[in-house]
Amino acid sequence: MSENNTNSEMMNNFIHDIIDEELAQGKVTKIATRFPPEPNGYLHIGHAKSICLNFGTALKYGGTCNLRYDDTNPVKEDVEYVDAIEEDVKWLGFQWNKRLWASEYFDTMYEAAEELIKKGKAFVCNLTADQIREYRGTLTEPGKNSPYRDRTIEENMELFHKMRDGEFGDGEAVLRAKIDMASPNINMRDPVIYRVSHTTHHNTGDKWCIYPMYDFAHPIEDAIEGITHSLCTLEFEDHRPLYDWVLKEVGFWPNPPRQIEFARLNITDTLMSKRYLKKMVDEGRVDGWDDPRMPTIAGIRRRGYTPEAVRKFCEEIGVAKANSTVDAAQLEAAVRDDLQNKVPARNVVMNPIKVIITNYPEGQKEMVTVENNRNVPEMGDRQVPFGRELWIDGDDFMEVPVKKYFRLFPGNEVRFKGAYFVTCNEVVKNEDGTIKELHCTYDPATGGGGVNAGRKVKGTIHFVEADSAVRIRIREYGHMMNTLEDGSMEFNQDSLKETWGYAEPSLAKAEPGERFQFFRKGYYIADTKLTTDTEKVFNSIVSLKSSWKK
Ligand code: ATP
Ligand code: MG
Numbered sequence: 001m002s003e004n005n006t007n008s009e010m011m012n013n014f015i016h017d018i019i020d021e022e023l024a025q026g027k028v029t030k031i032a033t034r035f036p037p038e039p040n041g042y043l044h045i046g047h048a049k050s051i052c053l054n055f056g057t058a059l060k061y062g063g064t065c066n067l068r069y070d071d072t073n074p075v076k077e078d079v080e081y082v083d084a085i086e087e088d089v090k091w092l093g094f095q096w097n098k099r100l101w102a103s104e105y106f107d108t109m110y111e112a113a114e115e116l117i118k119k120g121k122a123f124v125c126n127l128t129a130d131q132i133r134e135y136r137g138t139l140t141e142p143g144k145n146s147p148y149r150d151r152t153i154e155e156n157m158e159l160f161h162k163m164r165d166g167e168f169g170d171g172e173a174v175l176r177a178k179i180d181m182a183s184p185n186i187n188m189r190d191p192v193i194y195r196v197s198h199t200t201h202h203n204t205g206d207k208w209c210i211y212p213m214y215d216f217a218h219p220i221e222d223a224i225e226g227i228t229h230s231l232c233t234l235e236f237e238d239h240r241p242l243y244d245w246v247l248k249e250v251g252f253w254p255n256p257p258r259q260i261e262f263a264r265l266n267i268t269d270t271l272m273s274k275r276y277l278k279k280m281v282d283e284g285r286v287d288g289w290d291d292p293r294m295p296t297i298a299g300i301r302r303r304g305y306t307p308e309a310v311r312k313f314c315e316e317i318g319v320a321k322a323n324s325t326v327d328a329a330q331l332e333a334a335v336r337d338d339l340q341n342k343v344p345a346r347n348v349v350m351n352p353i354k355v356i357i358t359n360y361p362e363g364q365k366e367m368v369t370v371e372n373n374r375n376v377p378e379m380g381d382r383q384v385p386f387g388r389e390l391w392i393d394g395d396d397f398m399e400v401p402v403k404k405y406f407r408l409f410p411g412n413e414v415r416f417k418g419a420y421f422v423t424c425n426e427v428v429k430n431e432d433g434t435i436k437e438l439h440c441t442y443d444p445a446t447g448g449g450g451v452n453a454g455r456k457v458k459g460t461i462h463f464v465e466a467d468s469a470v471r472i473r474i475r476e477y478g479h480m481m482n483t484l485e486d487g488s489m490e491f492n493q494d495s496l497k498e499t500w501g502y503a504e505p506s507l508a509k510a511e512p513g514e515r516f517q518f519f520r521k522g523y524y525i526a527d528t529k530l531t532t533d534t535e536k537v538f539n540s541i542v543s544l545k546s547s548w549k550k
Helices: 014-024 045-060 079-091 102-118 129-135 153-164 214-224 234-250 274-282 297-303 307-317 328-340 444-450 505-509
Strands: 032-035 064-069 099-101 122-125 174-177 192-196 210-212 229-233 258-262 265-267 324-326 348-350 353-357 365-371 381-387 389-392 413-416 421-429 435-442 470-477 481-483 489-491 496-503 515-518 522-526 537-543
Touching: 014 045, 014 229, 014 258, 032 045, 032 229, 045 064, 045 079, 045 229, 045 265, 045 297, 045 307, 064 079, 079 297, 099 102, 102 122, 102 153, 102 174, 102 192, 102 210, 102 214, 102 234, 122 153, 153 192, 174 234, 192 214, 210 214, 214 229, 214 234, 229 234, 234 258, 297 537, 307 328, 324 328, 328 515, 328 522, 328 537, 348 470, 365 444, 381 389, 381 505, 413 444, 470 505, 496 505, 515 537
Parallel strands: 032 064, 064 099, 229 258, 265 324, 353 435, 470 537
Antiparallel strands: 122 174, 174 192, 192 210, 348 496, 353 389, 365 381, 413 421, 421 435, 470 496, 481 489, 515 522, 522 537
16 A cells, blocks of 8 residues: 555445455465556546445455556557556556466467367357347347358368468458357357457567457456456456456366456546547547646546545445436545645635735835634644735625625625735726726734724635736636536537636745645645646636535
8 A cells, every 4th residue: 555545445335245244254364466457548437436346355455456457458558558558547646466468378278178169169150240130139139050050070170270370361250159049148148259460469469369258358368367357348248248258168267266346437527438538539639638627537636636535436426237427516526625634725816816915014015924724733834924015805895795794895804814904995097997906904903813903803815915926827728528408418619718826925835746725715726737837727626515404
């Protein structure tokens, strides 16, 4: 474990109930899981659920979890994806037992296929892909046997060797398991387990021109590694009989793994597919895989989410047997909960309005004390400058106040946080009618935020001293996708809003990746890509207030 401890105790986890029972019955002793990504894109928050479940289960039971790249498909490996996957798993706070490649098992998979042929449980079929589909039948009609189904064992072995030796072109022959063309489960209707593909593999080069299909390869990968529980998403429930069939019929492994399916994570307004996320990147709609709007682990990391918050969220949503969609606000709430006691506040104003304290001596400045985090006294105080010219936030002034508006308006007195009580006397306008500045007076007897003022004010606002203010760039984010009425999603053109603000002087030293609460606004992080020594760019992480009700 890196960073903070992982709370491996998950709520509503039926898989742990199963494991508890198996341990009690002595069916298993040491738990072994795996996380098996296909290295064809960056991991997303859905993968985080699988990572937390697989690694969290291993941790909880003192077992192990492997990181296994599912590279049985001979597409070009992308080092970028492999590196990103490893960075993401580590960032989430987990460490794998072994790092493995499924392609390392091609020899064993091949032997397993020969074993099936020897047992009369597999045959080489020369139907075309279209014909195989036709013969397969439908959900309501049984399939038809392939005309090649009754080839002898010797003939099948010879043809399989020919497949291996490159004597067939792509699609000219496949190896199929011989199960049952009338099975109500279509996956059991003589599924293809090996195909010909004259493609160079990133790991095995041109050694093979036949490659195993997922449903054949995956159980074998699990069994070779001694995985006890192969956790996968619900779509694979109907594939479980085939998973079990392969292990039983190949018969190489006396203690085969058990596949258990769980509900995949869906989040409102969130694309949860590497393929679609890649499209967003390729079309240039976002600033790469780690754009802070992306639901990739790299994206939410850059956005400022913490691994603790992601793990807590995964724990809260639990592991269930039925698919459902989680409100994005629940993830945001987990982030807010995690940050509220961790990060210090800083004064930042947006849409700033100039305030002149007309009775404050010109050229004078003083430092006033404000707390860093009102929830956490141990985080201490800091000093911010106060002077004759200040900036306040555009939201903290109304020329004509609405009902129950307790912030600054003409004639009203408010507390300037940590400094003095200030009254607005006059609104000075530009020629075009916009506000140029507010002329205000302060009460020198109300220092320290008015502790000894002897009277109360209803509003407290913050400010930034004008002379020392630091101009910062701020990026506010909405959801990357909007869900349309028919349930489909489209890119939200308004998902990024660039704005700017004035900040207290300390933010001039903000380091990339440093998080703050912009006082009374929300949580922000100095962007790791755009922040430089001279220009600070902040991402909004999450607002202060939640729309999420537990
Ligand atoms: P995608 O469609 O986004 O590419 P995938 O399932 O094809 O997802 P893999 O790399 O094959 O991606 O997945 C690795 C592991 O992560 C698998 O065990 C898969 O079940 C799991 N996983 C993927 N998406 C989710 C999700 N939304 N919720 C939970 N687990 C997921
Ligand atoms: Mg996949």
